[in-house]
Amino acid sequence: MPAPTTAFNELPSGIRAAIESETGPILKVDPVTAGLNSSLSAHANTADGTVFLKGLRTDHRWVWTQQREADINPYVTPLAPRLLFHVVVDGWDVLGFETIDGRHADYSPGSPDLPKVTDALRELAALPCPDIELRRAEQRLAGYVAHPADAEVFAGDALLHTDWNNQNVLVTEDRAHLVDWGWATRGAAWLDAAHWVIWLVAAGHTPADAEQLVGHVPTWKSAPPRAVDAFVQASANLWTEIAGAKPDAWTSRLVSASQRWNQHRSKHSHVPPRTVH
The missing domain is CATH 3.30.200.20 (Phosphorylase Kinase; domain 1)
Known part of the structure; x- marks a missing residue:
């Protein structure tokens, strides 16, 4: 809320x-x-x-x-x-x-903002994770995988933003800035690219095209396919839980995007699905 x-x-x-x-x-x-x-x-x-x-x-x-x-x-x-x-x-x-004199990023297909956001992902991936208290990705997602131990695939020492809502990305003439770091997390380096995929699909990309776009981010190439499958299913369960029985239009869009990506990945997935009720 x-x-x-x-x-x-x-x-x-x-x-x-x-x-x-x-x-x-x-x-x-x-x-x-x-x-x-x-x-x-x-x-x-x-x-x-x-x-x-x-x-x-x-x-x-x-x-x-x-x-x-x-x-x-x-x-x-x-x-x-x-x-x-x-x-x-x-x-x-x-x-x-x-104050950043910019506008919210446009994630729609063909947007000129997409390369700037990709550069921001690369820039973030190059930053060391500071030795401060941060939530851990495997703990945040443990309740949404088939078995809590499955969430260990999300563990890592990379600094993650995790909330790639386009409202949190301010684009200026020369670059993209990330705001709203309250949910910064420590975890596997590929996870921020995975979080972005859901928002790309919600903005009109097909899951295949969204995956191709984040393929320009080096950390995505290190993502084990089974780990990505587990993340996609966990995200679909998470957004379904967030939406509840009466989702608003904004939340419904994210539920639909996460489910579409889950369906796309399920063709080759070996991770048993789990639905949150």
Whole structure:
């Protein structure tokens, strides 16, 4: 479920003052409606420029992602926008990032953004995984494979973003930037390319064409076919669970994409299917 939205002027005075102590006086606030994981998502305009604000209440179940983003940021810039400050005051946890003057990536077939996103995948794959607390891919997916031990094929020491929603990819004239690192994970190096395939299929690619596109990412070539089969089935089960009994249009699109990829792979799969009820 998306986090409930809070406008900047609805924040307690203490957290607003703490933010302005970092930014200087805020002249105007423009809400950002694209994100799902933050209660506060806005551009704060000051005399010196614009800062992107991202915040959650300290009692929110996802508030730990705020610290995760703060911890990982020094290791992932300039692929990610630079973190300017992190304040926790008055029951609120707020991050302030430099603003990227870009637009959300277009994943549709033939889009000129696709090579830039591929380059971002390559750039991420070249970064060492920092020695900080991160979730592990095999643990995140253990509940969606036929047997928990099957998830060991997702284990590894690569740094993964894992959420390749095109809303998390900002394209500028010369490159693509990745935002929203709260679900950064440690795992097998090929997994980010696999996560992207689902979003490509949801954007209109056939599963075969999506696999061909991620074939330009060197880490994908290291993916054992049986491990990919296990990931595809786990993803189909995961998205089915997320959708629940009454999925919205956005979630239905991802369920359909993951199932189409699963059907494509099942022709040559030796991994027994498992459906989450």
